[in-house]
Amino acid sequence: MKKITATFFLAILVFFYADSAFAQVKSFEPKMDSLFSLLNLNSKFMGSAAIMEKGKLVYSTAVGFADVEANKPATTSTIYRIGSVSKTVTSAMIYQLFEENKLTADTKLAVFFPELQNSEIITINDMLMHRSGLWSVTDDSLYMQWSINPKSRNELIEMISNHPPLFQPGEKSQYSNSNYILLGFILEDVTRKNYSENLKDRITQRTNLNHTYYGSKIKISDNECYSYIWSGSGWIKENETDMSVPHGAGALVSTSEDLVKFIHALFKGEIISTTSLADMIKTEGAYGKGIFPTPFYDLQGFGHTGGIDGFRSVLVYFPEKELSVAMTSNGMNYNQNDILIGVLSIYLDRPYELPDFSTASVSADMLKSYEGTYSSTGFPLKLTVKLEGNILTAQATGQSAFPLEPVSETEFRFDAAGIRIIFPEAGKLNLKQGGLDLIMSRE
Numbered sequence: 001m002k003k004i005t006a007t008f009f010l011a012i013l014v015f016f017y018a019d020s021a022f023a024q025v026k027s028f029e030p031k032m033d034s035l036f037s038l039l040n041l042n043s044k045f046m047g048s049a050a051i052m053e054k055g056k057l058v059y060s061t062a063v064g065f066a067d068v069e070a071n072k073p074a075t076t077s078t079i080y081r082i083g084s085v086s087k088t089v090t091s092a093m094i095y096q097l098f099e100e101n102k103l104t105a106d107t108k109l110a111v112f113f114p115e116l117q118n119s120e121i122i123t124i125n126d127m128l129m130h131r132s133g134l135w136s137v138t139d140d141s142l143y144m145q146w147s148i149n150p151k152s153r154n155e156l157i158e159m160i161s162n163h164p165p166l167f168q169p170g171e172k173s174q175y176s177n178s179n180y181i182l183l184g185f186i187l188e189d190v191t192r193k194n195y196s197e198n199l200k201d202r203i204t205q206r207t208n209l210n211h212t213y214y215g216s217k218i219k220i221s222d223n224e225c226y227s228y229i230w231s232g233s234g235w236i237k238e239n240e241t242d243m244s245v246p247h248g249a250g251a252l253v254s255t256s257e258d259l260v261k262f263i264h265a266l267f268k269g270e271i272i273s274t275t276s277l278a279d280m281i282k283t284e285g286a287y288g289k290g291i292f293p294t295p296f297y298d299l300q301g302f303g304h305t306g307g308i309d310g311f312r313s314v315l316v317y318f319p320e321k322e323l324s325v326a327m328t329s330n331g332m333n334y335n336q337n338d339i340l341i342g343v344l345s346i347y348l349d350r351p352y353e354l355p356d357f358s359t360a361s362v363s364a365d366m367l368k369s370y371e372g373t374y375s376s377t378g379f380p381l382k383l384t385v386k387l388e389g390n391i392l393t394a395q396a397t398g399q400s401a402f403p404l405e406p407v408s409e410t411e412f413r414f415d416a417a418g419i420r421i422i423f424p425e426a427g428k429l430n431l432k433q434g435g436l437d438l439i440m441s442r443e
Helices: 021-027 029-041 083-099 124-128 153-161 177-191 195-207 256-267 274-280 336-347 364-369
Strands: 045-053 056-063 065-067 228-230 235-237 252-254 292-296 299-308 311-318 323-332 372-375 383-388 391-396 402-406 411-414 419-422 428-433 436-442
Touching: 029 045, 029 056, 029 336, 045 256, 045 336, 056 256, 083 124, 083 177, 083 195, 083 252, 083 256, 083 274, 083 299, 083 311, 124 177, 153 177, 177 195, 195 256, 228 323, 252 256, 256 311, 256 323, 311 336, 323 336, 364 383, 383 428
Parallel strands: none
Antiparallel strands: 045 056, 045 323, 228 235, 292 299, 299 311, 311 323, 372 383, 372 436, 383 391, 391 402, 402 411, 411 419, 419 428, 428 436
């Protein structure tokens, strides 16, 4: 849900499956434990991970703290906000309404919210696939300020209605949290039950999910956890989004163990029919319906990622191998996709080297010499580099500052977004991220 302060580029995962699950159980755990221990010791990740194969939980771990200030360690039962992974759950419940003949994919949004522009031509299917053209409430420039306070249904609807459509329904795909907020409201209207009751009746009781529910104010005493961002020198507690805001788009909390159980049940026909599932995962444009395709050579995976406050999550399922992988985090100072690559590579017995988090020592005078605002012709953002205490930071236009770790005297990294910044000569900066390789000059 939360707008991320730096662009994340998703790497393509390439791997093959090892034939013997029994051999894996005996061999992969030490290296997997080493990966999470390394991430924890270098303040790169706080959270949990779980792997399920053919309905059997084969790995589960947790590192870091549920409450940093109180030194309360996380466990595999610690409950995290899962952000947009909630959309997969919302979509599954909408498909249940299809199966009960209480709703159709072609039902118009106007049946429920005629005040919204284009509602007479936007369908349930358009919203499921992010092809409605509806403006996303999380794109509001003041979102970070007001999202920590309760919002009523009417207030959210008014916000959406006050923005013209971004495009005509079906014209293209564009991710919008408003789609799934509205789908959550529609679920409530059709069933005459709130989202939480629907979740319990339709998902968690059916699949024995004991730690999954609609979130509220974080309660450490209930085994929930706070979320954090890395400052460069320590974890800083993040603000809490009020869960009335994300609703069906991102208001659920869960554990990694519950998530792998959920997606296994989804693909085994325990939540919706196999016919409904086939339609749910079918893409049109960029997305499926509450789930994203994840292609790999001869394997096809499906899943979703999530982000809200300082929480991050990912849930992936590979039907051919009946393999489920989930991670939930309340502190991420590394690229989540890189961790997922490591987890899958280790479990599937692919070559993988543990990451090197060693840093260089750079004098304060050298760090100070890099300060300034850098820009490049044709690039829309400027990058301000500043020394904060003994930590070099960078801040793109309109975004939050992020810390840079020194790899050498001239090269720095921000692992959470896969960013590398090199200072090749005085007054120059080379920004690298994914396929971006940009030279910027100090103004």
